[in-house]
Structures are given as C-alpha cells and as structure tokens.
Amino acid sequence: xxxxxxxxxxxxxxxxxxxxxxxxxxxxxxxxxxxxxxxxxxxxxxxxxxxxxxxxxxxxxxxxxxxxxxxxxxxxxxxxxxxxxxxxxxxxxxxxxxxxxxxxxxxxxxxxxxxxxxxxxxxxxxxxxxxxxxxxxxxxxxxxxxxxxxxxxxxxxxxxxxxxxxxxxxxxxxxxxxxxxxxxxxxxxxxxxxxxxxxxxxxxxxxxxxxxxxxxxxxxxxxxxxxxxxxxxxxxxxxxxxxxxxxxxxxxxxxxxxxxxxxxxxxxxxxxxxxxxxxxxxxxxxxxxxxxxxxxxxxxxxxxxxxxxxxxxxxxxxxxxxxxxxxxxxxxxxxxxxxxxxxxxxxxxxxxxxxxxxxxxxxxxxxxxxxxxxxxxxxxxxxxxxxxxxxxx
Amino acid sequence: xxxxxxxxxxxxxxxxxxxxxxxxxxxxxxxxxxxxxxxxxxxxxxxxxxxxxxxxxxxxxxxxxxxxxxxxxxxxxxxxxxxxxxxxxxxxxxxxxxxxxxxxxxxxxxxxxxxxxxxxxxxxxxxxxxxxxxxxxxxxxxxxxxxxxxxxxxxxxxxxxxxxxxxxxxxxxxxxxxxxxxxxxxxxxxxxxxxxxxxxxxxxxxxxxxxxxxxxxxxxxxxxxxxxxxxxxxxxxxxxxxxxxxxxxxxxxxxxxxxxxxxxxxxxxxxxxxxxxxxxxxxxxxxxxxxxxxxxxxxxxxxxxxxxxxxxxxxxxxxxxxxxxxxxxxxxxxxxxxxxxxxxxxxxxxxxxxxxxxxxxxxxxxxxxxxxxxxxxxxxxxxxxxxxxxxxx
Numbered sequence: 001x002x003x004x005x006x007x008x009x010x011x012x013x014x015x016x017x018x019x020x021x022x023x024x025x026x027x028x029x030x031x032x033x034x035x036x037x038x039x040x041x042x043x044x045x046x047x048x049x050x051x052x053x054x055x056x057x058x059x060x061x062x063x064x065x066x067x068x069x070x071x072x073x074x075x076x077x078x079x080x081x082x083x084x085x086x087x088x089x090x091x092x093x094x095x096x097x098x099x100x101x102x103x104x105x106x107x108x109x110x111x112x113x114x115x116x117x118x119x120x121x122x123x124x125x126x127x128x129x130x131x132x133x134x135x136x137x138x139x140x141x142x143x144x145x146x147x148x149x150x151x152x153x154x155x156x157x158x159x160x161x162x163x164x165x166x167x168x169x170x171x172x173x174x175x176x177x178x179x180x181x182x183x184x185x186x187x188x189x190x191x192x193x194x195x196x197x198x199x200x201x202x203x204x205x206x207x208x209x210x211x212x213x214x215x216x217x218x219x220x221x222x223x224x225x226x227x228x229x230x231x232x233x234x235x236x237x238x239x240x241x242x243x244x245x246x247x248x249x250x251x252x253x254x255x256x257x258x259x260x261x262x263x264x265x266x267x268x269x270x271x272x273x274x275x276x277x278x279x280x281x282x283x284x285x286x287x288x289x290x291x292x293x294x295x296x297x298x299x300x301x302x303x304x305x306x307x308x309x310x311x312x313x314x315x316x317x318x319x320x321x322x323x324x325x326x327x328x329x330x331x332x333x334x335x336x337x338x339x340x341x342x343x344x345x346x347x348x349x350x351x352x353x354x355x356x357x358x359x360x361x362x363x364x365x366x367x368x369x370x371x372x373x374x375x376x377x378x379x380x381x382x383x384x385x386x387x388x389x390x391x392x393x
Numbered sequence: 394x395x396x397x398x399x400x401x402x403x404x405x406x407x408x409x410x411x412x413x414x415x416x417x418x419x420x421x422x423x424x425x426x427x428x429x430x431x432x433x434x435x436x437x438x439x440x441x442x443x444x445x446x447x448x449x450x451x452x453x454x455x456x457x458x459x460x461x462x463x464x465x466x467x468x469x470x471x472x473x474x475x476x477x478x479x480x481x482x483x484x485x486x487x488x489x490x491x492x493x494x495x496x497x498x499x500x501x502x503x504x505x506x507x508x509x510x511x512x513x514x515x516x517x518x519x520x521x522x523x524x525x526x527x528x529x530x531x532x533x534x535x536x537x538x539x540x541x542x543x544x545x546x547x548x549x550x551x552x553x554x555x556x557x558x559x560x561x562x563x564x565x566x567x568x569x570x571x572x573x574x575x576x577x578x579x580x581x582x583x584x585x586x587x588x589x590x591x592x593x594x595x596x597x598x599x600x601x602x603x604x605x606x607x608x609x610x611x612x613x614x615x616x617x618x619x620x621x622x623x624x625x626x627x628x629x630x631x632x633x634x635x636x637x638x639x640x641x642x643x644x645x646x647x648x649x650x651x652x653x654x655x656x657x658x659x660x661x662x663x664x665x666x667x668x669x670x671x672x673x674x675x676x677x678x679x680x681x682x683x684x685x686x687x688x689x690x691x692x693x694x695x696x697x698x699x700x701x702x703x704x705x706x707x708x709x710x711x712x713x714x715x716x717x718x719x720x721x722x723x724x725x726x727x728x729x730x731x732x733x734x735x736x737x738x739x740x741x742x743x744x745x746x747x748x749x750x751x752x753x754x755x756x757x758x759x760x761x762x763x764x765x766x767x768x769x770x771x772x773x774x775x776x777x778x779x780x781x782x783x784x785x786x
Contacts, residue, residue, distance in 0.1 A: 037630060053495075053496050055495045055496070100493075100496060102448045103445075103446050103448070103493060103498075104501060105496075105498040105499070105501070106499055106513075108497060108512075108513075109511075110628075110630075111511060111512075111513050111621065111622070112622050112628045113506065113513070115504045118502075118504055120499075120504050120506070124628070135627050136619070136624055136625050137625055138625045140541075140550070141540075141541045141550065141552075143538055143540035143541070144539045144540075145536055145537065145538040145539075146536065146538075147536035148534045148536070148559075157533070157534065159534075166541075226529070228504065229504070229505050229529075230529060232528075232530055232531045235503075235505045235516065237502060237503075264562050
C-alpha cells in the first residue's frame with residue numbers, strides 16, 4: 001500500500017464533486033462561483049440573505065417572515081453580491097425565495113427545501129422560542145420508517161410513514177398510536193417535511209410533556225400509491241386536487257391501516273390507545289373517521305378542519321352524520337379538540353360546526369389561534385395536542 | 394352537517410396553497426404564473442425544458458446529459474417561455490439546471506431534486522433501459538427506516554438508514570446483510586437519494602436477480618451525527634471535507650454498527666451472510682474494514698475505491714496492511730469485486746492496487762467500465778454487484 005502513490009485525492013474529489021453543475025460551463029457566463037453564506041442568522045435573530053448575481057438589475061427576497069407590504073429589496077454590493085437583512089425575527093420555521101428581475105428562484109446557497117404540492121421553497125429556522133421544538137436537538141430520536149401496506153379496498157399497495165418513539169426497539173411494552181392525517185395537496189411525507197412531526201414528538205417526549213407513542217402518517221389521497229416521485233408514476237408535476245380524496249373511500253378503507261399497524265407494531269389495540277387528528281382535509285377525514293368508527297378513538301383532533309357538506313358524494317360514510325355523532329357522544333371519548341385560526345377561511349364553517357355540536361351537547365375543547373390556514377398553525381396545534389394524548393386517568 | 398354552508402373550498406385552498414410563494418407579490422414583478430410542464434419527456438426520449446422568463450436575455454440549460462461542448466441555448470417564444478429540446482437521450486437518471494443571464498437556477502416547475510454536498514440540482518429520469526432499475530415500479534417494496542444507534546466509540550448517537558426487503562415484516566426468516574458505504578461528501582442518505590439503492594434492490598429482487606437482503610447505509614463521517622439538516626446542527630451549509638473521515642475511527646467503530654444491526658434485525662449473523670461495499674471513500678473504508686475484520690465479510694465490493702496510503706495517519710487500522718490482506722486471503726471469501734471507470738482519476742491507483750493483489754495471489758474480480766467518478770457508474774456497479782451476493786453454493 002505504501003508504494004501506491006496518490007497525492008491530491010481531496011483536491012481532485014472536490015473538483016469532481018462540483019463539476020456536474022458546471023459541466024458545460026464553457027458555454028456559460030459564470031456568476032455562482034463565489035462561496036457565500038445565505039441565509040445567515042445573526043445574533044439578534046435577524047437574517048441576512050445573499051445572492052451572487054452581478055448582471056441582475058433588481059433583486060427581492062420574498063418569504064413568509066415578511067409583513068405584507070414590507071419592503072424586501074436587496075442591495076447590490078460592489079462585488080456583485082446582493083444582500084438584505086431582516087429585522088430580528090420571532091422564532092419560526094420560515095420559507096423564502098429570491099426574485100431576480102421578475103424571476104422567482106431558490107437560494108443556490110441553501111440546500112434545505114420544503115415542497116408543497118408543486119412549489120419548492122427554501123427553509124430557514126429561527127430558534128429561541130416555539131421553533132426550538134422543530135429543531136433536531138440532542139435528545140433521543142425515534143425511528144421513521146417508510147413502508148408499504150396492502151390496501152385491498154383500494155386495490156393497491158400504498159406507502160405509509162410510521163414514527164416509533166425512542167426506545168421502541170429495545171423495549172417490550174406496547175404503545176398508543178396517533179393517526180396523523182395531512183391536508184389536500186399533502187401526502188405521507190407532509191407531516192414530516194412541513195410539519196416537523198418527528199422533531200416535535202422527540203422533543204416533547206424528551207421534555208416529559210408527551211408520552212412515548214407511535215405516530216402513523218398515511219397517504220389520504222386514495223387514488224395515490226405514494227407521494228409524488230415515490231410511486232410508480234415516478235417524476236411528474238404534482239397537482240393540487242386529486243380524484244377520490246373526499247368521496248368516502250379513505251374513511252371506508254381506514255380500518256385496513258389500523259389493522260396493518262396493530263399487526264406490525266406493538267400497539268395498544270383498543271380505543272384508549274388510539275388518537276386521530278388531521279389538518280384541513282385531514283380534519284375532515286378525522287371528523288368522519290372518528291364518528292364512522294364511533295368507538296375506536298379516544299382522542300380526536302380537528303386542525304383547521306375542512307368541515308363541509310358532501311351531499312353530492314354518494315357514500316355511506318356521509319350518511320347519518322348526526323346519528324353517528326350521537327353514538328360517538330354516547331360511547332364517550334377522552335378528548336375532542338377543535339383548533340382554528342381567526343383568519344382561516346374555514347373559520348365560519350368551524351363556528352357553524354361547533355354550534356351544531358353545542359346543540360347536541362357534544363363535548364369538545366376549542367382552541368382559537370391567531371393566523372390562518374398555515375403550516376405554522378398546524379405545527380403549533382400538533383405541539384399543543386400531543387401533550388393531551390393518552391393521559392386519561 | 395347539511396346546513397353548514399360551504400361553497401368554494403377547493404378554490405380557496407388552491408389559492409392558499411400557492412399564496413406563500415407570492416406573499417409579497419405586491420412588491421414583485423411577476424413572471425412565474427404560467428402553468429407549464431418542464432421537463433417534458435417526449436415519445437422518442439428527447440426532453441423539452443421550459444422556463445418562463447420574459448425579461449431574460451440569454452438562457453441555457455446545463456446538465457450531465459450534454460456532451461461536453463454541446464450547445465444548449467434555449468429559444469425564447471413569443472409568450473416569454475424559453476425552451477430547448479435535446480436529442481433522444483439514453484436511459485439514465487440525469488441532473489440539470491438553468492442558467493439565466495449568468496445566474497444558475499433550478500427549474501421552478503420540477504420538484505425533484507438531489508443534493509450533493511452543498512449543491513442541489515433537478516432530477517430527470519429516462520427509462521427504456523438501465524434507468525428502469527432506478528424507477529419505482531409496480532413491484533413489492535421494501536421498508537426504508539431512518540433510525541439512531543448508540544456509538545460509544547464516537548460518543549454520540551448516529552443516524553443510519555436501513556432497507557429491509559419486501560416480506561421482511563411478515564416472515565420469520567433471517568436475511569443476509571449488505572453494508573453499503575458512501576463517499577466523501579455523502580452521508581446516510583446518499584445511497585438512497587443519489588444511488589437509488591431501494592429502487593434498484595426492489596427491482597432486482599422482483600426480477601429474481603438478487604436475493605432478498607437487508608441493506609445498511611451508515612454515515613461514514615464519524616464527526617457527524619447525521620446528514621446535514623438531520624443532526625443537532627440543524628440547517629447549515631454542508632462542506633465537502635469533514636474531519637475524521639479517513640483516520641481509522643470509522644473502521645475501528647464499525648463493529649458497533651454490525652452489533653446494532655444483528656441485535657435489531659433478523660440477520661444471518663455470520664460471514665456468509667455479510668457483504669460490504671462502498672464508493673470512493675466508501676471503497677477505501679470497505680478495503681480496510683474487510684481486512685481489519687478479516688473473517689467477517691464473504692462479499693466485498695470496491696466501487697471507484699479511493700485507494701491511497703494513509704501513512705500520515707496514526708491508527709492501528711492502517712498498520713500491517715499486507716499482513717492482514719494475507720490473513721483475509723487465507724481465511725477466504727466468496728467475492729472480492731473491484732470496479733472502476735476508465736476515466737476515473739483513481740484509475741491508476743486501482744491498477745497499482747490490483748498489481749499488489751496479483752503479487753500476493755489475492756483473488757478478485759475486476760470490472761472496468763466507461764466513464765469516471767460518477768453516481769452514474771456507482772448505480773451501475775450496485776446493480777451488477779447485488780446479483781452476485783449471497784449465492785455461494
């Protein structure tokens with residue numbers, strides 16, 4: 001081995017690693033070779049964005065940290081680097097993009113993204129507050145598995161994300177299960193990538209605020225095997241509305257998921273060990289799943305639920321809604337939690353639904369937050385919901 | 394429920410979903426509102442790229458499908474859409490980006506990416522050949538888990554990716570294990586995201602060309618808990634070279650990984666049930682792990698291995714290399730496979746290494762391919778290596 005001469009391994013590899021992106025650079029004007037840091041989170045939690053764009057005339061940064069109408073024009077330095085520094089920002093997981101002479105683009109110096117339907121934005125996390133729960137911290141971590149279950153009712157195998165808590169593999173005990181449902185446009189990845197569900201759960205368990213539990217995140221679009229890029233459709237442009245998302249089929253075939261989980265994991269396979277919660281369309285699914293199987297879940301969470309009549313849909317799932325709610329009520333449950341933001345476009349629908357529940361004497365806990373129909377709220381709701389689970393005396 | 398009026402749920406949600414990216418649109422010139430398809434794979438396997446950029450002066454597409462020097466200038470249509478159509482392309486998983494007036498950017502209409510160290514490029518898959526193995530096909534799928542193991546030797550918990558084959562959960566049998574190692578700049582995600590390891594394995598098992606096996610993909614950077622964004626460092630700009638990647642620590646603590654896997658999975662915990670393979674730095678690790686534990690692995694694969702002297706490094710792992718190779722040889726093994734591309738910068742180092750093995754009478758199989766130090770080659774090598782595993786009579 002000693003005689004094998006080999007000198008510039010690292011240099012050569014370094015060049016090779018960065019070669020693909022400039023493979024045809026002989027054709028191209030160059031402008032992205034400078035090594036810069038963007039975004040940079042400053043000590044006061046302000047953020048500096050930078051972009052190397054010597055030929056650009058006007059560059060903005062746009063993102064959900066801006067107050068509507070807030071100026072976000074970047075300034076060009078002499079070396080072709082544009083920059084913009086925000087005010088100190090409250091703790092949150094933000095998304096952003098650049099706009100260069102009218103063209104929206106991602107930050108080439110930031111490798112962290114989140115996809116929402118067909119758009120992809122860069123991520124940015126400000127700690128020292130609520131978003132500390134969204135961080136990977138030095139705490140024990142659960143296992144996240146992507147696996148496939150046979151859905152006879154939908155005649156396909158379907159992908160599912162399952163979180164098991166720290167210690168699951170080493171213990172012999174059984175765990176309660178939260179079924180956590182995504183919204184329209186989401187899939188079995190949404191609660192992990194946009195919702196930071198595994199980080200929130202790891203952190204709350206570590207803080208002693210949530211009990212160790214299994215979290216099951218199925219794909220609620222029954223026409224889909226799996227998230228975009230993960231099914232036999234491979235790479236295609238995701239679309240917002242899929243067929244059969246709210247036609248009763250998901251609710252009808254939901255028992256397949258419960259059976260799969262109970263047969264593959266050490267669960268507490270009874271009502272006291274089961275919770276179901278969902279956001280938007282997933283709140284709709286939660287409402288219907290929990291009353292359609294009216295003695296199955298002890299903990300129910302509606303996050304900005306898409307409460308809407310499904311009168312045009314022919315499905316036995318949406319028949320006898322009032323009667324099944326009465327049954328659910330008389331069966332009893334430990335928690336029925338309804339959360340919504342004041343600016344949510346579903347706010348009035350939720351008020352109407354609560355009035356209906358009030359008329360029925362159907363107990364629930366109501367949580368009204370600021371803001372609207374956003375992942376920011378759904379992460380907050382999850383972090384408030386988990387501590388209330390599986391603690392019935 | 395019938396009286397809860399609710400009319401434009403889908404429209405409202407649609408607007409909301411696409412709102413974040415234009416949240417401060419009052420500040421911004423608009424240019425990305427047109428719904429276009431890019432990339433579009435045509436019937437003859439040519440590809441049409443499109444970008445809405447009405448203000449741009451010159452737009453190129455750049456990617457690893459181009460022949461060096463090939464012209465890739467896009468043409469502006471009257472509606473501000475630039476487009477470029479390639480020649481029919483051979484089956485492959487390609488990466489690409491746009492270059493707009495000197496600024497490299499991702500395709501805003503393509504949500505599929507791969508990260509390699511600190512750069513992120515769009516993905517594009519052409520089937521009808523080798524890359525059919527890289528597709529998600531309608532075949533049984535294995536489970537992919539991200540979990541954490543305790544590394545006492547590195548004094549941290551570390552993230553690891555584990556693939557179990559279709560049927561693992563339902564069977565009671567034990568499976569052989571391939572330890573599959575990444576290169577410098579990679580991590581426990583690289584073989585999944587860049588190497589398409591789960592797709593290749595699912596497909597080869599389904600075709601009866603590979604036996605069902607567990608594949609373990611650890612993180613070979615022992616200074617790291619986990620891939621960028623997945624450790625307690627959270628979001629930071631990844632760098633190419635990390636400390637302690639080739640100083641013996643990984644090889645020394647590798648038995649912890651084997652013990653973790655053997656104690657958490659139904660493995661065949663003996664030499665005949667173990668393979669180890671890796672690319673570049675992972676090939677270096679494979680060479681040393683397989684001879685440092687000289688009676689542990691029956692199948693060894695060096696893919697474009699970074700064969701290099703580590704004379705400046707003080708580690709008992711790199712002492713007595715020749716003697717341990719002799720021991721490994723006399724212990725015997727089922728397969729020692731060395732693969733490299735003719736244009737690889739490590740080509741000569743691999744020739745020298747083979748000459749050394751020849752002098753020692755150390756048996757191996759040599760596979761020389763076209764091309765260089767690329768994921769294209771490593772996916773091909775994996776698809777050729779898997780069928781040779783665990784079939785010793």
